[in-house]
Amino acid sequence: xxxxTTARSGAVGSGSVAWTGPVRTCVGCRAxxxxxELLRVVAGDVSxxxxxxxxxxxxxxxxxxxxxxxxxxxxxxxxxxxxxxxxALDDSLLRDMLAASEDDE
Ligand SMILES: [Zn+2]
Numbered sequence: 001x002x003x004x005t006t007a008r009s010g011a012v013g014s015g016s017v018a019w020t021g022p023v024r025t026c027v028g029c030r031a032x033x034x035x036x037e038l039l040r041v042v043a044g045d046v047s048x049x050x051x052x053x054x055x056x057x058x059x060x061x062x063x064x065x066x067x068x069x070x071x072x073x074x075x076x077x078x079x080x081x082x083x084x085x086x087x088a089l090d091d092s093l094l095r096d097m098l099a100a101s102e103d104d105e
Pocket of ligand 1: 026030
């Protein structure tokens, strides 16, 4: 039986397409995006902890740092599912971060 080369669906090798890295799904809007466009978060004891440097251990989830996605995640209890926690998590750290980033602009 002949297997052949591993299937690649991307346009690898064209030279003009930049490899942007792994793709993740936003837990808010469920859109797929490059991990670099999303904020990694991990579950803390009572809150969702932003992990922009990808340094924290544990199960992570990804979300757009946008109020719409935070609201969607909250409404759908996405944190509970994505981070495998029993109770609701406080997302105020993310909202603080969002507010700070908006001040920059
Ligand atoms: Zn999103």
